Amino acid sequence: MVLSNLMEQILGQNSMARQGYDYLLDSMQRSILFLDVMRERGNVYLDHIEQEQPPVLVFDYDIILDGRTLDRPANYALARILDKRKNDLEIPSGKERRKKPDLKSLPTDSKKRPIVIIDPRAGHGPGIGGSKQDSEIGLALSKGHPVYFFLFFTYPAEGQLLADVKNAEIVFLEEVKRRHPNAPRPTVIGNCQGGWAGALVGADRPDLVGPLILNGSPLSYWSGVGGKNPMRYKGGLLGGVWMNSLLGDLGNGLFDGANLVLNMELLNPANTFWSKQYNLYSKVDTESERFLNFEKWWGGFYMMTTEEIHQIVDGLFVGNRLVRGTFELEEGKTIDLKRFNDPVVVFASEGDNITPPQQALNWIHRVYSSVDEIKRHKQIIVYIVHPTIGHLGIFVATSIAKKEQKKIIGSVEMIEYLSPGLYEMVIVDAPSEPWLNDYTVKFVERDISDIMKYDDGDEEEEVFKQVAVISELNDKFYQAFLRPFVRSFTTKYTAEALRQSHPLRTQRYMLSDLNPFMTPVKTMAHYVRENRKQVNGNNLFSELEKSFSEGVVNAFERYTEIRDLNQERKFFRIYKNPLMKIMFPDAGDLLDTPEKLKNDRKNLKSVVKEDKDQWLTTMEEGGYPEGVIRMMVAMAGVDGSIDDAEFKVAGKIIKAQKRLKNLSPDELRKITREQARILQTDWDKAIQTLPKLIRTKKDKVRALEFAQQIAFADKVIDDKEKKLLDTLKTILKV
Numbered sequence: 001m002v003l004s005n006l007m008e009q010i011l012g013q014n015s016m017a018r019q020g021y022d023y024l025l026d027s028m029q030r031s032i033l034f035l036d037v038m039r040e041r042g043n044v045y046l047d048h049i050e051q052e053q054p055p056v057l058v059f060d061y062d063i064i065l066d067g068r069t070l071d072r073p074a075n076y077a078l079a080r081i082l083d084k085r086k087n088d089l090e091i092p093s094g095k096e097r098r099k100k101p102d103l104k105s106l107p108t109d110s111k112k113r114p115i116v117i118i119d120p121r122a123g124h125g126p127g128i129g130g131s132k133q134d135s136e137i138g139l140a141l142s143k144g145h146p147v148y149f150f151l152f153f154t155y156p157a158e159g160q161l162l163a164d165v166k167n168a169e170i171v172f173l174e175e176v177k178r179r180h181p182n183a184p185r186p187t188v189i190g191n192c193q194g195g196w197a198g199a200l201v202g203a204d205r206p207d208l209v210g211p212l213i214l215n216g217s218p219l220s221y222w223s224g225v226g227g228k229n230p231m232r233y234k235g236g237l238l239g240g241v242w243m244n245s246l247l248g249d250l251g252n253g254l255f256d257g258a259n260l261v262l263n264m265e266l267l268n269p270a271n272t273f274w275s276k277q278y279n280l281y282s283k284v285d286t287e288s289e290r291f292l293n294f295e296k297w298w299g300g301f302y303m304m305t306t307e308e309i310h311q312i313v314d315g316l317f318v319g320n321r322l323v324r325g326t327f328e329l330e331e332g333k334t335i336d337l338k339r340f341n342d343p344v345v346v347f348a349s350e351g352d353n354i355t356p357p358q359q360a361l362n363w364i365h366r367v368y369s370s371v372d373e374i375k376r377h378k379q380i381i382v383y384i385v386h387p388t389i390g391h392l393g394i395f396v397a398t399s400i401a402k403k404e405q406k407k408i409i410g411s412v413e414m415i416e417y418l419s420p421g422l423y424e425m426v427i428v429d430a431p432s433e434p435w436l437n438d439y440t441v442k443f444v445e446r447d448i449s450d451i452m453k454y455d456d457g458d459e460e461e462e463v464f465k466q467v468a469v470i471s472e473l474n475d476k477f478y479q480a481f482l483r484p485f486v487r488s489f490t491t492k493y494t495a496e497a498l499r500q501s502h503p504l505r506t507q508r509y510m511l512s513d514l515n516p517f518m519t520p521v522k523t524m525a526h527y528v529r530e531n532r533k534q535v536n537g538n539n540l541f542s543e544l545e546k547s548f549s550e551g552v553v554n555a556f557e558r559y560t561e562i563r564d565l566n567q568e569r570k571f572f573r574i575y576k577n578p579l580m581k582i583m584f585p586d587a588g589d590l591l592d593t594p595e596k597l598k599n600d601r602k603n604l605k606s607v608v609k610e611d612k613d614q615w616l617t618t619m620e621e622g623g624y625p626e627g628v629i630r631m632m633v634a635m636a637g638v639d640g641s642i643d644d645a646e647f648k649v650a651g652k653i654i655k656a657q658k659r660l661k662n663l664s665p666d667e668l669r670k671i672t673r674e675q676a677r678i679l680q681t682d683w684d685k686a687i688q689t690l691p692k693l694i695r696t697k698k699d700k701v702r703a704l705e706f707a708q709q710i711a712f713a714d715k716v717i718d719d720k721e722k723k724l725l726d727t728l729k730t731i732l733k734v
């Protein structure tokens with residue numbers, strides 16, 4: 001007691017000593033708690049494996065179809081998400097809840113559009129799109145949509161191919177359609193790799209897929225900005241796809257998803273080796289639950305067959321065949337991205353170093369030569385680019401869920417009624433009250449040049465054609481000369497030993513209860529939590545700790561910049577070498593020949609003329625519904641943008657008019673797109689011919705009132721809207 005009082009007197013007399021003592025005690029306690037959380041992470045990893053790594057969903061679900069039972073099995077399943085607020089069924093727990101349910105107990109008929117979510121199968125397991133209440137699944141449920149989820153299992157079916165996965169997903173969508181016969185085609189939300197998976201299905205079976213939302217999804221793999229997007233160079237520096245073939249063979253026919261996760265971790269060493277751990281250490285009293293929830297997903301490693309990863313890397317990444325229109329999942333059947341029937345929404349971020357905006361957006365101008373071609377295909381493409389959020393944040397961050405994802409999902413029905421073309425979705429950051437989050441949305445017409453502003457040109461992408469050729473040659477050499485040797489000494493035991501020795505696994509089970517040296521940590525952590533003393537916020541040593549951490553992060557970032565720059569230089573020194581074109585002239589076959597370009601231009605003129613003649617011919621066809629809708633479309637888009645206020649007014653008008661409200665949603669969408677194309681073909685003539693559609697004086701007065709309501713939807717009538725109103729008054733003579 002005397003010694004304790006003496007220490008208090010000494011510390012009380014010297015504020016620096018007091019701060020040092022408080023910081024030392026706090027840091028020691030944080031260190032113990034940090035190690036204990038890492039121990040829990042290891043236990044979570046082991047428990048997750050023991051449970052066969054179920055999805056990390058926080059929502060209850062029932063499996064409707066299991067792809068492993070199909071004629072060509074795939075390790076995918078269709079799950080119906082159960083909303084506890086609306087479903088009073090007794091939901092079983094644990095493994096039992098993942099069994100096939102009694103279909104009679106679930107609603108099978110709803111007029112509300114279903115939403116289907118596809119999570120990435122890129123090393124991790126499923127569920128990140130619904131790992132918390134404020135998520136894509138939570139938003140969809142809150143708006144009353146039936147929600148389905150494509151989950152997948154740890155191990156693929158024997159001999160599983162990418163085509164088997166695509167065909168299984170088609171069967172799932174057919175089941176969704178069967179269960180909701182009176183609803184529009186489902187909205188399909190694809191996160192990262194799930195985006196191109198959804199695109200493959202949508203292009204193959206456009207009759208099953210409604211609006212397609214691509215969140216951080218790479219489709220144009222060669223694209224990027226010099227000095228900024230280094231990941232696209234990795235394949236070329238490793239010699240192409242042969243490395244994936246080797247890893248698959250060493251895995252006895254299975255490619256370990258932990259290798260993909262490790263690649264992503266090495267992309268950002270500052271976060272991997274410091275920031276993630278320091279964030280937990282510095283906030284260990286509040287951060288542990290979030291950290292463990294995320295690590296449960298991040299540490300769930302899933303397998304692919306060697307054939308699957310080969311087709312993904314060779315066909316999509318290195319070969320870039322999807323965008324070039326030469327990607328075949330089944331012999332003689334290429335995937336054409338022009339076959340989409342419904343709108344496509346692309347959500348990207350400039351802060352995404354895994355799928356930069358160029359890889360998410362450049363497929364648009366690779367597939368369509370111009371916005372006019374998009375319009376000719378009656379296609380609607382909308383994009384939104386966030387300035388800072390990282391890759392996972394696009395479909396995981398709560399802030400994104402409450403704003404961008406909320407408005408995207410909430411605007412799907414609106415987007416379907418846009419005129420064909422290319423739009424940027426702009427969310428106006430001005431809610432009426434801060435706590436309401438009632439942001440407004442407008443869709444601004446854009447051109448291909450607006451997309452290209454995110455890029456620094458196409459010239460450097462020519463080099464990747466050399467990479468594709470060399471990758472194919474290297475892979476053939478490996479398969480012919482090295483594969484037999486590798487497979488001769490590979491067994492299921494050596495493959496499993498290789499997987500278990502992977503650093504991402506060893507770091508987890510070495511810091512778990514499997515390690516007896518972690519027992520004292522568990523004991524001490526219990527004592528620390530009962531006697532926790534946190535340092536005051538103004539502690540000098542705490543500030544020094546934060547400064548030190550910032551210095552470490554800066555050092556890692558400088559290292560990363562130098563590493564990436566050196567890799568980029570090495571890549572171009574290898575593949576831009578003039579000898580490459582001499583040694584591998586076959587790369588020219590990947591380019592469009594002058595003769596092909598000439599034929600394409602010739603065919604284009606014919607297609608343009610045929611399309612124009614079609615809409616000029618139908619310009620005077622129809623009656624009151626076609627005329628009113630043409631006027632509303634013209635008024636809404638005359639200023640180059642359409643906002644949600646105009647859509648709401650248009651919806652009220654349609655519901656109030658007997659001749660309009662009797663139209664089915666499909667008929668209304670069809671008429672809207674047709675009238676939009678007529679306006680896009682010849683605006684002046686389309687306006688001048690309105691009296692041929694709206695014939696009576698009474699109908700003309702009413703139609704003009706509707707146009708005025710659309711113009712005043714945002715409480716302001718600008719000059720273009722006023723001019724169009726004056727023109728309509730003159731033409732309709734009212």
